[in-house]
Amino acid sequence: MASVSVSHMILFIASLIVAASVAGTFTAGVERLDGALSDASLDVSNEVRTDLEIISDAGSPVYDRSGNGNITLLVKNTGTRNLPPDGTGLDVLVDGMYQTSVWVEPIESNAQWQTNDVVRVHIDAGTLGAGDHRVKLVMGGDEEVFVFNT
Known part of the structure; x- marks a missing residue:
């Protein structure tokens, strides 16, 4: 046992x-x-x-306004978090081509991109032919598309 x-x-x-x-x-x-x-x-x-809104008017001249071949868009931070004022993390595509020459310019003098602040996004896209063009902005998972005509 x-x-x-x-x-x-x-x-x-x-x-x-x-x-x-x-x-x-x-x-x-x-x-x-x-x-x-x-x-x-x-x-x-x-x-x-994170949420952006492109508030530029598609009918207004956004391309080559100053004769330098840049695309200039007004972009508003409509999200609940502050974004980097220099545009860090902002990816830009013009007609499907990734753009590396992009800079952000705050409109107000406080140099921040807080909620409800508007900035100018300048894109050196080179020479664009006549016709419709698309700009796609991507930041933090948010995507915005802007279509304009040259």
Whole structure:
């Protein structure tokens, strides 16, 4: 009879060791998943809080106004978070081509791009032919498209 008790004890201890190792593996996996969800929720929060509106009139001359071949757009921060005043994180495409020569100019002297502030976005797009053109602004997951004619 003692041998049965000993074998049961060995099986019980072995099952406890297996259960502990499985629980440790699950705990580590759940912690990694929790970290990933926290990071994703922060990214989604920034995307939801970021919103731009291009307030330039499509009928007004936005291209080559000063004779330098630039596109100049008025862009308003309608989101709930302040944006970098230098336009960091602003991606610009003109007719599907990524633009690297882009600068942001605050209209007001406070040099900020806070909620409800308007800035001028200058894009050196080179020479554009006659016809319709599209400018796409992307910042923090928000996308705005502006169509104009030269």
